[in-house]
Amino acid sequence: MTASGHPDRAALFYEDPERVRWHDQAIWAVRQNRDRGAAAVPEWESLRQTAAEIKAHTLSRLPDYLEEFEDRAARLGVVVHWASDANDHNTIVHGLLRDHGVTRAVKSKSMLSEECGLNAFLEARGIEVIDTDLGERIVQLRNEPPSHIVMPAIHLRREEIGELFHREFGSEEGLSDPDALVEVARDQLRRQFLEAEAGLTGVNFAIAETGGLVVVTNEGNADLGTALPRLHIASMGLEKVIPRLGDLGVFLRLLARSATGQALSVYTSHFHGPAPGGELHVVLVDNGRSGLLAREPMRQALSCIRCGACLNTCPVYRRSGGHSYGTPVAGPIGAVLSPARDIEAHATLPKACTLCGSCADVCPVKIDLPRALTVLRADAVRAERGGTRTRWASWLGSQLLRRPGWTRLAARLGRRLLHGVPSAWLERDPRMRGRVLPEVAEKSFRELWRERRDEASQ
Amino acid sequence: MTKRRSSRRRVLDALRAVRPAPTPLPELPPAGPPAGVAAFLDAAERAGAVAEVLAGGEAGLRARLAAYAPWVTARRVVSVVPGLPGAETPGGASDHPHTFADVDVAVVRAEFGVAENGALWFGAEDVPHRAVYLLAQHLIAVVPAEEIVADLHAAYERIGSAEESVAAQSWRGFIAGPSKTADIEQALVIGAHGPRSLLICLV
Numbered sequence: 001m002t003a004s005g006h007p008d009r010a011a012l013f014y015e016d017p018e019r020v021r022w023h024d025q026a027i028w029a030v031r032q033n034r035d036r037g038a039a040a041v042p043e044w045e046s047l048r049q050t051a052a053e054i055k056a057h058t059l060s061r062l063p064d065y066l067e068e069f070e071d072r073a074a075r076l077g078v079v080v081h082w083a084s085d086a087n088d089h090n091t092i093v094h095g096l097l098r099d100h101g102v103t104r105a106v107k108s109k110s111m112l113s114e115e116c117g118l119n120a121f122l123e124a125r126g127i128e129v130i131d132t133d134l135g136e137r138i139v140q141l142r143n144e145p146p147s148h149i150v151m152p153a154i155h156l157r158r159e160e161i162g163e164l165f166h167r168e169f170g171s172e173e174g175l176s177d178p179d180a181l182v183e184v185a186r187d188q189l190r191r192q193f194l195e196a197e198a199g200l201t202g203v204n205f206a207i208a209e210t211g212g213l214v215v216v217t218n219e220g221n222a223d224l225g226t227a228l229p230r231l232h233i234a235s236m237g238l239e240k241v242i243p244r245l246g247d248l249g250v251f252l253r254l255l256a257r258s259a260t261g262q263a264l265s266v267y268t269s270h271f272h273g274p275a276p277g278g279e280l281h282v283v284l285v286d287n288g289r290s291g292l293l294a295r296e297p298m299r300q301a302l303s304c305i306r307c308g309a310c311l312n313t314c315p316v317y318r319r320s321g322g323h324s325y326g327t328p329v330a331g332p333i334g335a336v337l338s339p340a341r342d343i344e345a346h347a348t349l350p351k352a353c354t355l356c357g358s359c360a361d362v363c364p365v366k367i368d369l370p371r372a373l374t375v376l377r378a379d380a381v382r383a384e385r386g387g388t389r390t391r392w393a394s395w396l397g398s399q400l401l402r403r404p405g406w407t408r409l410a411a412r413l414g415r416r417l418l419h420g421v422p423s424a425w426l427e428r429d430p431r432m433r434g435r436v437l438p439e440v441a442e443k444s445f446r447e448l449w450r451e452r453r454d455e456a457s458q
Numbered sequence: 459m460t461k462r463r464s465s466r467r468r469v470l471d472a473l474r475a476v477r478p479a480p481t482p483l484p485e486l487p488p489a490g491p492p493a494g495v496a497a498f499l500d501a502a503e504r505a506g507a508v509a510e511v512l513a514g515g516e517a518g519l520r521a522r523l524a525a526y527a528p529w530v531t532a533r534r535v536v537s538v539v540p541g542l543p544g545a546e547t548p549g550g551a552s553d554h555p556h557t558f559a560d561v562d563v564a565v566v567r568a569e570f571g572v573a574e575n576g577a578l579w580f581g582a583e584d585v586p587h588r589a590v591y592l593l594a595q596h597l598i599a600v601v602p603a604e605e606i607v608a609d610l611h612a613a614y615e616r617i618g619s620a621e622e623s624v625a626a627q628s629w630r631g632f633i634a635g636p637s638k639t640a641d642i643e644q645a646l647v648i649g650a651h652g653p654r655s656l657l658i659c660l661v
Binding site: 026030043057059062081083084134151152158181189193218219220221247250263264268272278280286 | 465466468469470473474475476477478479480481482483484486487501504505555556559572574575576577587588591592593609610613614615617618624625626627628629630632633634635636637638639640641644647649650652653
């Protein structure tokens with residue numbers, strides 16, 4: 001267990017138990033909204049199946065669909081760029097902004113830009129980037145990463161946002177009413193939109209058949225951010241391509257319902273070519289995705305449509321907060337995406353899971369997250385340097401469980417010894433903090449069964 | 459340029475090296491049975507819009523607007539529907555989109571509505587800049603009452619048809635309700651960056 005592992009970062013979140021309780025409940029409410037949204041669609045399960053099959057098919061022919069998309073988009077006047085890693089992506093975006101003399105850009109939510117560290121890259125080169133999604137703007141002003149892919153500032157209370165706005169924007173001190181706070185942000189960001197020289201966005205779907213891009217928001221920030229400046233740069237992971245326009249019917253019916261319970265997000269924009277007099281650039285980014293494609297079940301993580309349902313349902317995420325993962329995407333999907341690329345750096349993430357399986361049940365594209373997490377746990381043990389404890393414990397366990405007599409003996413020993421284990425010793429593992437061992441039964445099930453049988457036969 | 463080309467090659471080669479076993483592309487689900495105007499009105503209200511069926515054509519629309527608070531108090535109104543008192547017709551595409559920054563109310567036309575989610579489908583054809591949909595403090599959308607489709611499958615059958623040719627315009631999109639956010643403690647606030655209200659008039 002390294003000092004920067006998930007349990008240690010989760011322990012930081014736990015320093016404020018009231019916040020943990022609130023976070024858990026607030027996010028559970030979103031999960032319940034998702035349930036109502038899903039229940040409103042009788043064919044929900046067959047939609048999920050179709051969505052999973054469309055994604056699996058697309059991944060099986062990814063280079064073909066990307067080339068088809070590139071060809072169609074180019075015919076509409078879109079400039080298509082390819083980036084093999086984060087640095088490539090950042091360099092392309094910076095080059096475009098520099099060549100257009102841009103010093104101020106507005107950006108709508110893009111997990112890819114978080115993954116690539118785009119803001120820091122551009123700021124180091126003298127270009128100001130304003131995040132325009134309200135939650136993203138809040139965490140940007142606090143100089144911290146988002147803690148949720150759909151609700152970036154869900155770890156913060158309204159009073160903290162009021163203080164932040166007072167400090168940054170000079171709004172009234174002690175303001176905590178969400179309506180009033182949104183009004184302050186609306187006013188501030190409206191100015192940024194009007195002054196921006198370029199609009200940066202992510203991409204929810206890229207349509208191979210038409211060369212179009214689809215971007216979804218509730219706030220309207222991606223639309224406003226691209227409707228005013230002449231330059232629009234859209235960054236997308238390779239896996240965002242879908243074969244047909246009609247596939248959108250399947251994914252959009254699932255996306256917002258899975259995310260927030262809404263039947264559809266407020267703005268679903270379809271961009272086909274640049275606006276008259278403007279420029280549209282799209283950057284296709286690999287950054288480890290081709291590696292993910294190579295291996296099942298991790299490949300399935302490339303089907304993700306970033307709805308956040310697995311985060312909202314996850315008992316670990318809800319109680320440990322998004323920052324405990326230390327990755328651009330938190331929760332079960334993040335605990336697959338990051339370790340699948342670099343298990344050593346993220347060895348604790350596959351263990352930040354109870355294997356309850358709820359994430360797989362709510363996933364709109366049926367990613368088998370529990371199986372991927374289980375496989376990655378095995379990877380983590382193999383990658384553990386010098387950390388032979390887990391390996392020895394697993395070896396011992398497998399030896400015992402193969403021999404019923406030994407298992408019985410070990411269980412009997414355990415029943416005697418567990419009584420005396422000091423809790424301070426257990427709590428050396430941060431995951432045991434705040435927990436108590438259940439009372440150990442005097443007799444095993446086997447012994448009880450034998451006694452009852454003997455009583456019955458007397 | 460060589461850099462760009464080499465990245466492209468590198469990415470495509472990496473993908474081709476690991477191509478998984480092929481799986482079939484499934485058929486798209488069929489569109490749901492036709493839904494009535496009532497279902498659309500319900501869904502639009504759930505999305506935070508005010509949605510009404512107006513009788514009497516443009517006279518009916520004028521009468522409704524005269525009683526609609528954002529319209530009555532507006533200082534600057536732009537409308538693509540002609541003949542509305544006090545409204546200016548948005549200028550040509552040569553106008554800078556920023557000229558719409560102080561619009562209080564915009565009246566626009568939607569092509570059709572979707573009963574399952576209350577969304578309206580817009581094309582930027584009649585407005586000179588799509589910024590109008592977003593900069594206006596309040597949006598009023600006029601849509602023919604007979605143009606309601608059941609669900610998104612039906613919507614995309616229509617959008618994807620040859621006559622519609624989705625790619626012919628640089629922007630088209632669904633708008634479902636006024637702009638909103640729940641980024642502060644999950645409290646729903648209407649009026650994030652775009653319009654603070656949406657009035658849908660089925661005519």
